[in-house]
Amino acid sequence: MDEVDIAIVGAGAAGLAAAEQVAASGLSGLLLEARDRLGGRGHTIQTPIGPIDLGCEWLHSADHNPLVAKIQGLGLTIDKTPPPWGNLADNPVFTPDERAEFGEAFQALDARIEAAARDGGPDRPASDLMEPGNRWNPLLNAFSAFYNGAEFDQVSLHDYAAYEDTEVNWRVAEGYGTSLTRLAPANLPTRLSCPVAMIRHDGPRVMLQTPRGDVSARAAIICVPTAILATGALRFMPALPDKLDAAAGLPLGLADKVFLRLDEPEMFLPETQVYGDPHVTATGAYHLRPLHRPMIEVFLGGAHARSLEGQGPGAAAAFAIEGLVAIYGSDVRKKMHLMAETHWAADPFAGGSYSHALPGHASARATLAAPVDQRLFFAGEACSANAFSTAHGAWRTGEAAGRAAIAALT
């Protein structure tokens, strides 16, 4: 049986940040990862037209994001082109007047949510702040589906308002997922394809049960997505009902992506965005020619993305292509080729894309993040008070949990 000071469970952004702390501390550590790769929801794949990010892509709040300097330190390329959601392409289905009207509706909703959160009243669905009958409500809910992974009626008002965003968004040309994996400390033992099924904390040491044998540790840092805790894929003995409740109140919303390679890229303006149908919630956001590459990256969210995943492989791609045909005409169909389609809800080691707090559950993030007996520590994007749902938020919680575990043992 392996014996270490600190076992880290999960090698996504949070687990890798915790690993960096442990590796530098002089304590012994072991990183246990269920997948056969590092990075978790950060996952870059190589294609003939360049690397693409199936998961996280944008360094949100880039001017405050601790990963920017680390990624630059790796010698990778930070691209500072502004994101396409601020640069909607002209198209006949969403006129400039309509775009301006939608922008006003969006600002007004945001202001009402911020004001209601400041008033400090009881938590409620963010959808309570939508103006009944506003013609832009379907697209506002589509925004929520992309941003929160769920429509506004499933989103806590206080949690939504707690998110901090400097609105500076950069990318890594080589891929955000690539960057995260390159940040793994070389001097910390790592075991891939090693899912932890149970953590026993009823004895003098913490015991982690895996199909590749037990690991005994003085402390453990648990960095898995909330879906893994809520479904019991990873269990605790004795059980931790507070953690289970907190994880259930912070479900993973869904965002999926489709990547289409273009034969005639010049048909599309680079680094712009279009919505498929801007008058319905079940629509896609199309990023035209990211980084000037000959491709379109399609973002699908919420209940719509869940329904497409449920229809099986190829359904999201078919929907995405029909959306483009509706705008640009049927000729485009034969000039696009599917490169990749994600299924984050079906992913057994994620169970979704990023966490949102259900109405009434804004305090669950603090409950989830609290250590147990100064030897079980928790990290991951869902533990972040104000940068949840992001890779840099996850990284910060991993650093904090790593430091706390080291302090508890030294």
Ligand SMILES: Cc1cc2nc3c(=O)[nH]c(=O)nc-3n(C[C@H](O)[C@H](O)[C@H](O)COP(=O)(O)OP(=O)(O)OC[C@H]3O[C@@H](n4cnc5c(N)ncnc54)[C@H](O)[C@@H]3O)c2cc1C
């Ligand atoms: C489509 C999509 C787009 C996104 N876009 C952005 C973006 O642009 N910018 C941004 O900042 N964020 C984005 N995110 C969110 C970001 O990817 C996540 O918030 C972040 O990567 C989460 O890191 P984490 O360490 O908390 O969890 P994860 O990355 O999920 O890491 C958890 C790890 O635990 C492992 N694991 C699970 N169960 C077990 C077990 N039983 N035993 C051992 N290991 C286990 C998993 O395999 C995984 O490697 C996006 C996510 C998706 C899916």
